[in-house]
Amino acid sequence: MDTDINQDHENNDILDRAINGDQEAFSILYQDNIQKIYSYIYYRTGNVKDAEDLTARVFQRALKHITRYKRTKVPFSAWLYRIAHNLVANWHRDSKHKRELPLEDHAYIQSKTTVPEKQIENHQQVESLMRVIRKLPQDRQQLLILKYVDNLSNREVGTIMKKSEGAIKSLYHRTLKELRQYIDEDQFL
Amino acid sequence: MSSVNETYDIEQKLGSLLGPVSPQEGFVGELQDRLRKKAKIAIEKPDYLVLILLVMSGLVFGIILFWLFKMLFRLLAYGKR
Numbered sequence: 001m002d003t004d005i006n007q008d009h010e011n012n013d014i015l016d017r018a019i020n021g022d023q024e025a026f027s028i029l030y031q032d033n034i035q036k037i038y039s040y041i042y043y044r045t046g047n048v049k050d051a052e053d054l055t056a057r058v059f060q061r062a063l064k065h066i067t068r069y070k071r072t073k074v075p076f077s078a079w080l081y082r083i084a085h086n087l088v089a090n091w092h093r094d095s096k097h098k099r100e101l102p103l104e105d106h107a108y109i110q111s112k113t114t115v116p117e118k119q120i121e122n123h124q125q126v127e128s129l130m131r132v133i134r135k136l137p138q139d140r141q142q143l144l145i146l147k148y149v150d151n152l153s154n155r156e157v158g159t160i161m162k163k164s165e166g167a168i169k170s171l172y173h174r175t176l177k178e179l180r181q182y183i184d185e186d187q188f189l
Numbered sequence: 190m191s192s193v194n195e196t197y198d199i200e201q202k203l204g205s206l207l208g209p210v211s212p213q214e215g216f217v218g219e220l221q222d223r224l225r226k227k228a229k230i231a232i233e234k235p236d237y238l239v240l241i242l243l244v245m246s247g248l249v250f251g252i253i254l255f256w257l258f259k260m261l262f263r264l265l266a267y268g269k270r
Contacts, residue, residue, distance in 0.1 A: 023225060030221060038212040052212065056220050063224055126206050148207040176196035183199065 015076055019066055030059055033077055036150050037084050043145045044088045058084045074159055081160040085142060132182045140175040
């Protein structure tokens, strides 16, 4: 489960080059992380337009501040997730952005089924599930997306959310219980 | 019902429904180009070490100058007496 963050350690050379202003090295880091960051933001915002806008801002900010990044503190991908989280939090603060997740925006989800009818059904279920998840506090939404969309371990999630592994485990169980309540109340799930 | 059983089906649902999303290829390429262009026109930041050294040397020079003037005035005052 630690594959993504461990890869950061293996790519120290690329990272060092990027920190020293090597554009090609930054491009490699960009290619390695774009899908993870985009997925995270997409699920947090619920629409493609804002996901693209915020993803662009994450990488622009990363490029601007990469010389200040300290490799020993947190893995590079965790650093990007933190930037993404801050931008999404600002986005949520602006209430005018709050809207439902439209079905057509799911066109790029890597569906786990190939049958078209099943895909539509799957998309509707995702939409219903996300509607329920969005009722949770921000940190709990973040936790579920990092664990289930980006497949991160409790330790990795803890690094991103600046919490211990134990605290994440406990928060995760509380989150599932709260989600259980909301799902029970929701007639579509 | 135990708490593990209570949440097991939710974990199954989350695991089966949530997955990574691929951004549009056009967006990925366009953003990469934008980042490359941005890197090329990036304005160089001032070298803070040079700036600190300049300020420090100015400060030292000022102190020496002040001390010299002080000595000069003292000598002049002594000469008048």
